[in-house]
Amino acid sequence: MVGVLCVNSYREFLVEEENIIKGLQAGKEPAFRELVGTYQQMVVNTCFGMVHNKEDAEDLAQEVFIEVYRSVPAFRSDSKLSTWVYRIAVNKSLNYLRDRKRKGFRFSGESISGAGTSLSNLADEKSSRPGAGLEEAQRAALLYKAIDGLSEKQKTAFTLNKYEELSYKEIANVMELSLSSVESLIHRAKKNLQKKLYACYKKRCI
Amino acid sequence: MKCKTVHKKIIFYLEGSLPENEMKKVQGHLQECSACLSFAKDLESTLAIIEKERYPEVNPYFYTRVRAGLENREPEQLQKKPALIRILQPALFAMILLLGIYSGFKIGKVPFNDSDVQASEMEIVPYLNEMASEPIESFLME
Numbered sequence: 001m002v003g004v005l006c007v008n009s010y011r012e013f014l015v016e017e018e019n020i021i022k023g024l025q026a027g028k029e030p031a032f033r034e035l036v037g038t039y040q041q042m043v044v045n046t047c048f049g050m051v052h053n054k055e056d057a058e059d060l061a062q063e064v065f066i067e068v069y070r071s072v073p074a075f076r077s078d079s080k081l082s083t084w085v086y087r088i089a090v091n092k093s094l095n096y097l098r099d100r101k102r103k104g105f106r107f108s109g110e111s112i113s114g115a116g117t118s119l120s121n122l123a124d125e126k127s128s129r130p131g132a133g134l135e136e137a138q139r140a141a142l143l144y145k146a147i148d149g150l151s152e153k154q155k156t157a158f159t160l161n162k163y164e165e166l167s168y169k170e171i172a173n174v175m176e177l178s179l180s181s182v183e184s185l186i187h188r189a190k191k192n193l194q195k196k197l198y199a200c201y202k203k204r205c206i
Numbered sequence: 207m208k209c210k211t212v213h214k215k216i217i218f219y220l221e222g223s224l225p226e227n228e229m230k231k232v233q234g235h236l237q238e239c240s241a242c243l244s245f246a247k248d249l250e251s252t253l254a255i256i257e258k259e260r261y262p263e264v265n266p267y268f269y270t271r272v273r274a275g276l277e278n279r280e281p282e283q284l285q286k287k288p289a290l291i292r293i294l295q296p297a298l299f300a301m302i303l304l305l306g307i308y309s310g311f312k313i314g315k316v317p318f319n320d321s322d323v324q325a326s327e328m329e330i331v332p333y334l335n336e337m338a339s340e341p342i343e344s345f346l347m348e
Contacts, residue, residue, distance in 0.1 A: 036269050044268075045261050054262050058271075065272045066279065140255045162256050194217040194249065201248050 017081045024072040036065055039082065042164065043089045049163030050093035050155070052144040060096055064089045079173060086164075086174045090156050142205055146196040153177075154189035161186055207235045212242050220250050 020038070023031020043064050048057035067088050075084060147155060156175060160166045166174070172182045212235050218224045219232045236243045265271070 033269060036272055040264055040268055041261060044264050048259070048262055057262070058265055058268065061268070062272050062275050066276050069276060136255070139252050140259070143252050143255050163260055190217045191214065194214070197249055197252055198213055198245065201245050 021075060021077065021081060032069060035068065039085050043085060045163055046086060046089045047093050049159035051096060060092050063092050083173045090174065094152055142200055146193050149196055150189050150192055154185050157182055157185040158189040207231045209239060209242055216246050216249055
């Protein structure tokens with residue numbers, strides 16, 4: 001009974017996706033509104049997992065929806081709409097991070113095992129997380145730094161898994177990789193993260 | 207189990223993704239080793255940040271912002287010329303330029319013929335050579 005309900009809800013979901021795509025391709029405003037309403041949280045959350053800043057994540061999410069609106073005539077339904085939207089969100093976030101790195105904005109190559117959290121980073125974290133205690137803000141800053149220290153692929157796979165709770169198969173579809181590659185990426189990401197955080201723990205960063 | 211081995215497995219232990227026998231070994235070690243237990247607790251608190259941060263509250267005016275962003279960029283898109291015009295226009299200008307150069311050569315080409323040159327000299331000289339039209343002797347006589 002539960003299985004039948006799941007299959008039915010999945011079919012409804014696919015029909016809904018198809019209606020959104022058809023509406024968007026016909027240039028209908030309600031379809032775009034529905035798209036934004038359906039995927040807004042998911043896109044903002046994914047971007048936030050990648051850039052760790054709410055304002056930047058919202059700006060990126062806005063760019064993602066504009067890109068979806070512009071590219072939807074070329075969308076051929078080879079993958080699910082949500083997979084395609086995730087892919088655009090990840091690519092936009094990675095491009096943003098590359099640009100920021102090129103401009104030398106914010107983290108200036110300081111290692112996680114180094115001198116700990118700089119005051120400016122901490123101030124940033126505090127302002128973007130009002131109400132959070134100093135220790136929590138410090139912890140968040142260290143965690144974000146450790147995640148940022150991962151390779152692009154490891155970071156993307158880890159973020160999609162932890163922030164969006166996507167299955168390995170869904171991540172493989174988004175990243176256009178094999179299932180075993182995703183498993184390996186996430187395993188290595190967790191090991192690297194643990195190593196970085198242990199180094200910090202030993203130096204009593206917090 | 208050694209502390210070093212446990213440190214490599216704590217994140218997987220916290221997730222509960224280790225095989226059952228390894229879970230028991232790590233758990234047994236943590237009950238005995240306070241240093242590893244302390245790190246496990248620290249790691250758990252740090253990773254818990256992800257749970258707390260997940261799904262940030264979204265701006266209620268988000269759709270309005272997206273719509274405005276889209277409208278601001280649509281005129282830019284309209285200003286873009288179609289691909290055919292973008293290719294044809296420079297090609298047309300290049301053709302006009304080449305045609306101009308070619309016709310310039312054609313018009314400016316002087317026929318290289320001695321008799322023609324002499325004839326043309328004779329046509330021009332009378333106007334320039336006053337001696338021919340008015341000899342110096344007749345001038346002095348006057």
